[in-house]
Amino acid sequence: MASLTGAASRLLLAARITGSTTTTRLYFSSSYVSPLKCPKSSPLLSHVFRYQKQSLVRVSSGSFSTVASTKCAASDPDQLKSAREDIKELLKTKFCHPILVRLGWHDAGTYNKNIEEWPQRGGANGSLRFEVELKHGANAGLVNALKLLQPIKDKYSGVTYADLFQLASATAVEEAGGPKIPMKYGRMDVSGPEQCPEEGRLPDAGPPSPAAHLRDVFYRMGLNDKEIVALSGAHTLGRSRPERSGWGKPETKYTKDGPGAPGGQSWTVQWLKFDNSYFKDIKERRDNDLLVLPTDAVLFEDPSFKEYAEKYAVDQDSFFKDYAEAHASLSNLGAKFDPPQGFSI
Numbered sequence: 001m002a003s004l005t006g007a008a009s010r011l012l013l014a015a016r017i018t019g020s021t022t023t024t025r026l027y028f029s030s031s032y033v034s035p036l037k038c039p040k041s042s043p044l045l046s047h048v049f050r051y052q053k054q055s056l057v058r059v060s061s062g063s064f065s066t067v068a069s070t071k072c073a074a075s076d077p078d079q080l081k082s083a084r085e086d087i088k089e090l091l092k093t094k095f096c097h098p099i100l101v102r103l104g105w106h107d108a109g110t111y112n113k114n115i116e117e118w119p120q121r122g123g124a125n126g127s128l129r130f131e132v133e134l135k136h137g138a139n140a141g142l143v144n145a146l147k148l149l150q151p152i153k154d155k156y157s158g159v160t161y162a163d164l165f166q167l168a169s170a171t172a173v174e175e176a177g178g179p180k181i182p183m184k185y186g187r188m189d190v191s192g193p194e195q196c197p198e199e200g201r202l203p204d205a206g207p208p209s210p211a212a213h214l215r216d217v218f219y220r221m222g223l224n225d226k227e228i229v230a231l232s233g234a235h236t237l238g239r240s241r242p243e244r245s246g247w248g249k250p251e252t253k254y255t256k257d258g259p260g261a262p263g264g265q266s267w268t269v270q271w272l273k274f275d276n277s278y279f280k281d282i283k284e285r286r287d288n289d290l291l292v293l294p295t296d297a298v299l300f301e302d303p304s305f306k307e308y309a310e311k312y313a314v315d316q317d318s319f320f321k322d323y324a325e326a327h328a329s330l331s332n333l334g335a336k337f338d339p340p341q342g343f344s345i
Helices: 077-094 097-108 142-155 161-175 210-220 227-238 279-282 294-300 303-315 317-334
Strands: 010-018 021-028 031-033 056-061 066-070
Touching: 010 227, 077 097, 077 142, 077 161, 097 142, 097 161, 097 227, 097 317, 142 161, 161 317, 210 227, 210 294, 210 317, 227 294, 227 303, 279 294, 279 303, 294 303, 303 317
Parallel strands: 010 056
Antiparallel strands: 010 021, 021 031, 056 066
């Protein structure tokens, strides 16, 4: 799948200085382009704009002319804010909260803390937009999430895929009634499918030893038992479709009428509401129409996992606090930020 870029290869900047007043304009193909904000730039070039990839900019001031490479954030903050509003509207009409959460998770969840080099280490780098990675077994159905977000990406070319995926994931949680996620942005994108991680880095729903499998996968990312359990709580959203994952019923009384495309088996009764029902329902197991995977059940069987699962089942505030922190940590895994410290919107 081809990567979309929206960035021009050259920009000509003309700066006219009259007294203490500086007027800055950007020209693209000899046409005027309205000035755009750059959250990070050189003190000498404070008004130079950079698209997603670095461009060469010719700067004229008085009697000198020089060529300088701009330095700015990977994504434009204003475009990110606008994209967030478009995502909220998308959620209202498509009820796609679960699949957008999953998209962000699966882009970030390939991270390997034992690999230092970027992008070989995997993580939140936008690689999931490429067909080779979308075809990984664990990513079945996520092409539909990409199709939902692609018009927003086309509209906001100054936003990277890596940031868009994580923005959509966090916004979906928040709009479903979940906690505010302390997100940061500025993630850089990989440039081609050859930079996608190999298959097999994401968790499996039904491994022979669920607790060991969860720890193998999440410890490789640098996460701990509390974060594993808190993140598992996001299954309060969504359904499992047997035609994609091999798990769950074709439909239940909770999913046969949608909203959205009908069918599948949910973990909770209100599967578009983010709360602590997941932990309550797994613990009680009173409803055969609610899904419990081996990796769900183990949260109340493994002694370390159980400590947190029991707590979250009775204390939603604690779950929300721990979930928000864990989600933010996951969204940053493996990412290469520009600026290096990232930025908030």
